[in-house]
Amino acid sequence: MTKMRSSFRSFVRRSAAAVIVVAAGLAATHAAAVGTRTFTLDSLEDLKGGDLTGVAVDSNGNVFAGLNLGKTPIADATSVWSAVVLPDGAALLGTGSEGKIYRVAGGKVSVAATTDQMAVSAMAVAWNGDVIAGTFPEGKLFRLAGGTAGKGAGEKAKVFAELPGTEDVWGLAYDEKAKVLYAATGPEGKLYRVDAQGKAQVYFDSEEPHLVSVAVGEDGAVYTGSNGKGLLYKLTGPGRATVLHDFDADDVKAIVVAPAAKGGAIYAIANKYSEPFASPKRNKSGPPSPQPARTPKPGKGTLTRFSRDGVAEKLLSDDDTHYVSLGLGEDGAPYVGTGAEGRLYTVSENRVERLVADTEERQVGAFVLAGKQRFVATTDPAVFHEVRGVGGADAVWTSKVLDAGLRASFGRLTWRSGGALQFETRSGNTETPDTSWSTWSPALAAPGDVKSPPGRFVQVRARWNKEPQAVLREVSLSFVTDNARTVITSVGVKNQTRATKPGVQASGGEAPKPSSSVQITWQVDNPDQDEMRYRLWYRMEGQTPWRSLLKPGEKVSRTEYTWDTTAMPEGEYRILVEATDEMANPPDRAQKHTLESGVVLVDNTPPVFRSLALQGRRLRGEVVDGLGPVARIEVSIAGSEEWRPLFPSDGIFDEAAEAFDADITAVVPAGSHLVAVRAYDSSGNVVTRDVDAR
Incomplete structure (x- = not known):
């Protein structure tokens, strides 16, 4: 699939x-x-x-x-946390399935050892080829004899060392020259140095809650990464730490140091998560969640290279998934395994990124791509993918x-x-x-x-x-x-001031502005995104024929049109809009659809005063409009621009003829004045008359 x-x-x-x-x-x-x-x-x-x-x-x-990958399921295991390769070529996988260590050799899988812990979170090949395994949640180190590691029938692994105050062992690195092992731990953020007898000393006590990764260079420098502020430390002696880099991230998940013969660069993967880090806890109802149980949502990962003198260069970044595993290939190129979609990426010296493996599992928990045994181990479910080569019939x-x-x-x-x-x-x-x-x-x-x-x-x-x-x-x-028909879903009219509901119209404030332009707009459902052409027609209410609204040869391709009604007779009209995809289809495939608008009022003539008289301060008159209704009557002392509203005699502006009878003493004080009276129809057309007040 x-x-x-x-x-x-x-x-x-x-x-x-x-x-x-x-x-x-x-x-x-x-x-x-x-x-x-x-x-x-x-x-x-x-x-x-x-x-x-x-x-x-x-x-x-x-x-x-x-990469041509094999596929060997790890029965009863859901997650792979760590892996090492033994001198005989067999691979050991540390899992989150009751802390079991599996041995894979010759296509066969067996339980090498059990730890009774939640997960074997880190492993390293150390003294005389012995394998040291770090676990959580009790922070123990177990030791498997190198010559016989995994050849037993899943015997109980022996505790090699217990680290004071430690619950989680996140990373292990063996210093071949100094013959010591380093362990990155939590929740106190300590880096331990362990000798061959299992004696552990605090080598570095950070201010971070967890140290989650560790690596050793050929020169004896130790590098460790934190969870919390995402700090990469370099240590040149006990407690002698400097921050090599402060990542904009939550953790420095893994570190590897290239051999001096291949440049000696330091590589680190860092991640920013959508939810805070949470150390896995025992789950009585089932196995712990994998790698580690922070969040079901992928984070954001980066791969950065540091030169010997500490110059940083970001090589890879991914905003859609975090990085879980890190290693070097046979050619010294870095590889990263993702925390979502189970993919393996690498990047060349000239910064060409390459997706080299795409597994069916969710996460690449560990991998080895150098040496005589190369593999990719995945999580959800746990699968061992042997690297058979490059390409192939599949x-x-x-x-x-x-x-x-x-x-x-x-x-x-x-x-x-x-x-x-x-x-x-x-x-x-x-x-x-x-x-x-x-x-x-x-x-x-x-x-x-x-x-x-x-x-x-x-x-x-x-x-x-x-x-x-x-x-x-x-x-x-x-x-x-297929040519799907475009359907007009609505036709609307803008810039119309006609009242949509009867009632008392607003007076005072800014007066409406009449316009002879009618803005027609329509909405369409165009499933196949055809190039459209639109035609428009009009007819007066009560008439049958539709007449073209467009000029000869005029083409409309937008879903709007401005209709100039200056020369049109007053009255109520309807607009018909046709949508056709004839511009995108041959005649036998073209389709069309039409939709009619509601009533559109064309009214470019102002109302008239049928009568207007002022007796004392009593103003009487009648305003008549050809279409109606009359929408607004106002009075003012001429030149003052302070207009006051008048109501019609029946109190409602709802007819084409409205009489009014009002005492305007509050508007026109005693003395001789010129009184202005104006009236609007529903289209914003206005008429003004003056009368003398003495």
């Missing part, structure tokens, strides 16, 4: 605009028409999203044969599920590659491939037409079985979706 993957690197992220681009995460050649479109996969973001069995993808968008790249947005017919599949590859496709109408999907099509050895049936979703896969050295750089698949 194909796994769907989340995005990888922020620097290759794309923002999608068209419906199919949003769904598929790809670029389409013509996102504004229902004609031929193309899925194009040519970047790390595009090419890494599906299933990558035995193939690798780099940040330049190249797909090539990757090297298959499968794209993520590509979404055309609607049912589509598929055309020509093309690709760019160095070397021969074989391609297949399958299609269906469910987002996740299931039994309703078509079977994989016959293989194409050269670009050609796809034989998969129409469907909304499609996948492409490539095989390397003909030429293991082939490199895939780009895949393109042409398609045409």
